[in-house]
Ligand code: SF4
């Protein structure tokens with residue numbers, strides 16, 4: 001019996017009328033990951049296959065994709081443990097498609113930038129540490145690895161292109177918890193919006209899919225509680241009109 005696994009890989013190049021899947025055979029070892037398979041396919045079978053990756057160990061967040069319909073990091077998804085002789089690989093949803101398995105992460109990063117996402121936790125800052133040249137301060141170093149998996153898994157992001165999204169709302173909640181110089185009223189104002197924390201339908205798909213235990217849905221619930229308190233405080237601070 002052959003140990004070969006068939007990979008059905010999403011294909012699309014700019015100018016194509018529609019996308020399709022190409023099939024490739026790959027014989028995985030006991031520790032082969034989906035990313036190992038895709039890089040081997042590109043190296044030995046089709047050099048035009050495009051995908052994003054960098055670290056190979058679940059820290060850079062670049063290899064997010066859908067494997068057999070579920071959002072995962074390809075670099076830590078063991079092929080044998082999928083338990084199927086056929087593995088279907090697709091790009092993340094809810095992001096503009098660029099090519100094959102590559103989506104444009106620009107809109108996702110723009111949402112994170114808008115909420116002034118937190119940097120290194122204060123407790124993790126090393127006194128006197130220097131950043132690499134040209135980098136004014138440490139960036140993108142909390143639990144969120146900015147993989148975009150949560151926004152792909154989110155049913156609301158699929159219907160509301162203006163939705164701030166799970167990762168950005170989780171980041172907004174972290175600014176509330178630990179501002180580190182962030183403009184908390186501004187960030188909470190962004191979250192307190194019909195396309196912000198209130199748009200979430202509490203599906204918890206984002207927390208289920210997140211590979212870094214950020215629990216975006218839990219943060220959105222905390223954010224909502226905080227926003228309700230903020231509204232009450234604003235209401236109670238209003239002067240009582242004479243005659244009422
Ligand atoms: S919250 Fe989780 S799933 Fe979303 S971008 Fe960050 S690490 Fe990825």
Ligand code: FES
Nearest residue numbers: 056060061063075
């Ligand atoms: S290659 Fe970096 S997270 Fe997968």
